[in-house]
Amino acid sequence: MLILQPPLIDSLPTAGSPLKTLSNLPKSAIPLAIADIASRSNSLVLVLVEKSQDAQQLVNALHFYLGQEHHLDAEGEADGSVDLPIVHLPDWETLPYDSFSPHEDITSERLKALSQLSDLHRGLLILPIQTLAHRLPPREHLDGQRFVLTTGDTFDLHTERRRLEASGYHAVDTVHEHGEFAVRGAILDVFPMGSQQPLRIELFDTEIESLRAFDPDTQRTITKVDSVTLLPAREIPLTETGITTFRNHWHETFEGNPRDCSIYQDVSSGLAPPGVEYYAPLFFNHMATLFDYLPNDTQTVRIGALHQALEHFWGDVGTRYESLRHDRRKPILAPEKLFVRTEELFSELKPYGSIEIRDPDTQHPRLRPLPDVTFDAKADDPAAKIKRLMQSGQSVVFVAESAGRREALLELLAKHGVRPQPLEQFSDFKPESQPAVITLGLLDQGITVDGFSIVPESQLFGRRVPQRRRRKQHEIATDLIVRDLSEIEVGDPIVHLDHGVGHYQGLETIALGHDINEFVTVEYRDGAKLYIPVTNLGVLSRYAGGDPDAVSAHKLGTDRWSKAKQKAAEEIRDKAAELLDIYARRAAKQGYAHQIDETQYDRFADGFPFELTPDQETSIDAVLADLKAPRPMDRLVCGDVGFGKTEVAMRAAFASVSSGKQVCVLVPTTLLAQQHFESFRDRFADWPVTVDVLSRFKSPKETKAIIERSNQGKVDILVGTHKLLSSDLQLPKLGLLIIDEEHRFGVAQKERLKKYRADVDVLTLTATPIPRTLNLSMAGIRDLSVIATPPARRLSIKTFIKQKEDALLKEAILRELLRGGQVYYLHNEVKSIERSADDVRQLVPEARVIVAHGQMRERELEDVMTDFYHKKYNVLVCSTIIETGIDIPSANTILIERADQFGLAQLHQLRGRVGRSHHQAYAYLLTPDPRAMTPDALKRLEAIEAASDLGAGFQLATHDLEIRGAGELLGEDQSGNMQTIGFSLYMEMLDEAVTAIREGRTPDFDQTESAHAEVDLKIPALIPNDYLN
Template sequence: TVLLAADSPGRREMLRELLAAAGHEAVNVADWAALLRLHTARGPDRMRLALTVAPLSAGFALPQAGITVLSEQELAGERVRQERRRRGAARDPEAVLRDLTELSIGAPIVHVDHGVGRYLGLVALDVGGSAGEFLAIEYAKGDKLYVPVAQLGLISRYSGAAPELAPLHSLGGDAWERAKRKAAEKVRDAAAELLAIHAERAARGGVELRADPALYAQFAAAFRFEETPDQQAAIDAVLADLAAPKPMDRVVCGDVGFGKTEVALRAAFVAAMAGRQIAVLVPTTLLAQQHWQNFRDRMADWPIRIEALTRFQSRGDAADVLARMAGGETDIVIGTHRLLQSDVKFARLGLVIVDEEHRFGVRHKEQLKRLRAEVDLLTLTATPIPRTLNMAMMGMRDLSIIATPPSQRLAVKTVITPWDAALIREAFQRELARGGQIYFLHNEVDSIERMQRELAELVPEARTRIAHGQMPERELESVMLDFHRQRFNTLVCTTIIESGIDIPTANTILVNRADRFGLAQLHQLRGRVGRSHHRAYAYLIVPERAALTGDAEKRLDALASMEELGAGFTLATHDMEIRGAGELLGEEQSGQIEAIGFTLYAELLERAVRALRQGKVPDYTLSAEHEAEIELHTPLLIPDDYLPDVHARLTLYKRIASAPTPAALRELQVEMIDRFGLLPQPARDLIAAAELKLAANALGIRKLELGESGGRVHFRAQPAVDPLKIIRMIQREPRTYRLDGQDKLRITQAPLPDSTARIAFAQLLLERLGPPLS
């Protein structure tokens, strides 16, 4: 008896199917007693196969008992389940946007052929005698469209403008085709410009930057904390980019305090030890000071000269720094956008690190874009702005996400409230009682002193000082340093603190008129607190709900719903939907994408880039015509008694319909069994039909229909099938196959009583027609 030990119930069922396809019957056993009963019950003349779930990495033999145990790892050559779990833990940028879990009734969605409509939910319909689930979409004038769940690959979430501003199309009208055509023209120009940047980068070639492994190991060992898995992956990716022959352009997205600075430090160390200069670009003078201190502390034992270029310096000091940079004496310079001015010269610039890209204007970014073709560029951000996210998602820039919080870090508790004197007083007293400090953000310089007086009356025990950008520089620096040294406990300030110094004892922030801030900005401000192991609080003070704009309300709701650590990336995708995904390379944050939605625009752009790279004319025809239709006259669905959650069903339907390969479908089947239990017959048939669709697409089949006594195959105008194969099939089996016109093959095959028989027949038929012509 051979016992095969699978990693999970899903893998066990997959093994059973593979064995059955090879003509072997396997029996499930739950324990040793069941295995021994099987072993003794069967005759000695044939091998017995048994399946179980056990976390074994290696098998063993029991010769006296006549039993051999093999692990799945030995059969497959790898630990399948572990790999799958690791992939699932990372936040896949594409999945965040393509996911349908957040669809609510009335949300805009896009159908490739019919345009933008509103989602009405999943409905069960009986069509042609077989039950099925359909996604209902309402279009302009109240017209409704019912999309079979097997065709959900044609559906995507609409992101590009605020949902209530989404342009609804009419069924049967030509507005959608016009919008697609116009978008295609824009896409062609965007693709050409992107390729020009890529070609320029590739042609110039970068410098391969590597540090001595022993020296790098010594530097890395001085890091006081243990790297989180995401942080280590980001570090490895950056070091690999630096060592590559083309210039790096990587975005590292991680929440505040998740360790992005250490990634930058490692990159700067490698570049400096390779003899290159590094420019660190930050949005505020205060942050430049903090980074300068951090870099100096971390590299104190190394022969690396680090300087700052800020407005706190006198003209003479700044001139000296510029001269040393031009002469190659300075290795690392940290400064604000002053570094982008024309009088700044480097002797051998090799790496530019940009912290908080969203704080720099378009003009600064254009200057960075010119640099991007020549030097390695590393961007650090807590919330990537939509255009950056677009480019990262389409592979134009590389993206690393640090989503794992440091150990002992707690999420910031977020409270959205109208002005409530009692609640504000309570918030102050809770923080002061534990010896902490408070930020009170009031972003109007004209009335900030009045606000300070009101707070002093409300909370007499609070010792308050004011900080804003119009103060003399020395005075502002003095206030911030005094706050850092805990000489007072409440800082009444403007957004000057947005990218400010690290103060672990400040764990409560109150933001007055939070509705006036963008999502990225609010997330940044919330990140000013909670930088230690204490529970932190963020109070977002807003007018009454009725007075809020729709966008402001959505921003605040998104922020409140994303309390968990590491939410910055998900927030950025919300930001993309609220503000509009935007022109990919232009100055505006809203544009052509509004007409057709981000997902479709991204797909068109991907096709255009791929085609232009191969020297072909881009194919912009995105249509259901390219999708084969499989009709088996049997229920193809996930029953609601198997999976009652509508959103979870919808997401799985979408993933099944969009799976690119049979292997991806099998992985999905394993995942479903592991999560929800053995698949009922309609769900198994749904996955089998999706696999048939992939094979039919490759052969140029438009529709494959099978019922109890046969069916039809409809071919496209130019199928990838050898006509001689079809002729031979008709000659050999004239009772089963005959041509019906130029593009249909009629099948007479009885009996095909159930889905199992029809699927087996369809698989055999597609095998006989394939493989496709090259």
């Protein structure tokens, strides 16, 4: 372990000794100074910072300096060989007296941190100052509800199930999130709080036969474990004793009838209502503070203006208390019951040995900021600055964000004669014998110290690499999204291949001779029932294509179903012919086969500052293969908002430009055109590639000049709105057309796009494909790539449908502002948008509010968006102009007025403006009284509220099919035979038509009935009830 010699502080403070001060440290040196202090200390070191984001950055840097991330066991826990555990106690990220509970992941991390403290006598505990002010459950609560399970233990399933429920775990069908459990026969799945993965407990009678960690997405086991510690799922006890204590204290504390209070009623029923954490003192006879959890010899390090930060927090608490205290239906506790006052907190801190780090500076004699070492791609020797640093006698530690980035960095450095040795972790570094090494870590800023320099890749390339903390890999099985029989509930319409649409009535066990088999029961018109063996599930499909409530069942024994299929077959054959012909001709046509220089392409790919997700890699490989092929490409890349589709487009553009071709990037809005232009310009800055943009931001004179240069072949990549479809623009070397959000273009513009498809490579990017796009891609007419892997540590967006109320708006905006974030407030009527902004200013005086809409002057709009991006303002009252492209990671709350008036794809896009960081994001869909909304609007809102998972865009398009009635493949008429026979069967028949045309034959739908051969092995086919229950 690296320890600075001589130490920064001669001797560490002990209990009762005076406060010591470290000043003049560069900000980038603070994590190294804390690592050095902790390395020398034999006690627990408590590190206090001003804000939550400061704590997370410090944790990342300390993991680098102390090497923690590389000592993980199978469960992702730090193993016993780690000398200095790093424990992070996060803030709740809710408002004082909030009606929200903390996210499950935050609760999990907090409970894990508190439980570790009972055994932690050396290491680091990091938290923001306001978290220290929170009163906590007493230690005996956590210790009493923590239990250890080991292979071979006696385990009574009924008793343990009750114990899990009492500890706050809730029963589900399938375990995906922290705090869930599921029982299936002699198997118990549980996702323990504080664990990286859920656990599968397999029983033999009443004994634990095995414990296995499993993947929550695939449900497949990963590895065996010998024992596991189960922590309670909440910081409050919902046991019988806990509920009784709560009720008694409620009566002592509040006046009035408790039956009028939903919180009291819910807790009395054993439920945990949102925001119940702010009633925690009622569950205990006494509360604790973090000081009750700390060892007596704990040393503290204070960073920044903590007293001022805590006073500001108390100001917010007081304001919230005064505004909410008079609501008799939801009485609240006095602030002192929940939080420790500023003076009391600093008085409690006094006995501990303390170091204060203040007045960051660059004048420290030993620790200095890193000099400029950026690569200059345009210089004769791009690595000249880093070589100069190494020639000055400094050893250099290069820091890459991931293993993939390390390999790319090694390759790039080697080309310029710099060959660092790979190092497992920084704590193994020996400056005297290692002149250049490269290791992994999440480090914002480098530093020069004691004869060596630490160089993060962000400072090598002159831009910050966004922080990522790799958690579990969260992938969505793309082949499971489209056809999911498990979604069917009793009463839902269901399609039988040979008998038509009926209503699902559940499963039924029937004895046939000596065998017992399970059957799916489907009810048809006049109460007729059909029983389908579970072995024949292939003939059934979920009905999608119209309003399920309006679907009428077919009558068994009539020819109505076969006629419906025949009519659909004629429609598919006749009306789809034009479109299918385009794709058939495209497949047969000889297009341009791009010649890609692999060396040049690899250099360009190395400039991407993230590690590609598996889905991105697959999509890029598919696009490059299409570009190299002699037929024109027509590929749809479907990825949820912010999942990395733009990088796929950039690499395709580079491949085309490096083959001597021109590229057009077509986008639906001016703002998105500007953002894409800046992204492409920055990404291609080190290459001899000319990038330009055509949009409303350009004057007529500028537009004319750009068109002339483009027509002369002098512009390599042209980004623009529908102006790119102008007849004046005739690109001589057009090789690739990239279309972003095609469904946002009008019918006439789409017709103009059709002419390109037979001749030019076309790459379409979309977050929510509208039904028509989805239909074509599923039918195999267009090639489809799905990016379903979200960036690491991204949380799904909590979505609420609420009627508009001032109290709700104020709470939502304040919750975001208090954690340092930004808010979108969408008001889509330009004539009244300024009045709406004034309402927000009056409601939340501390907010810095600005307005943006499409009727503003171009330059003014650009200035507004730039100011919001740079956090000059923290609330943007806007129209739908923000729908596409504006990427602001610190904006994590969006409020949408009259959400009932938007389409599903549009709501999904708008919601996707938030949730681009690891903070919990919130989307409020504000509506009038439900009675004033159409049934379709209600269904749209319910669909988007339900599809809040990451990667939900693909699922939403299928919901859109049901709401819109699926529609025809050609023209804009949103009705058709698809409603009659259902989406799944329609797609199967369309697939047959496509296959026929590709093979040069005419589709034959005359033989609509399929022949089936069945082999009966006389084996019972059913899953026993006791296994399911």
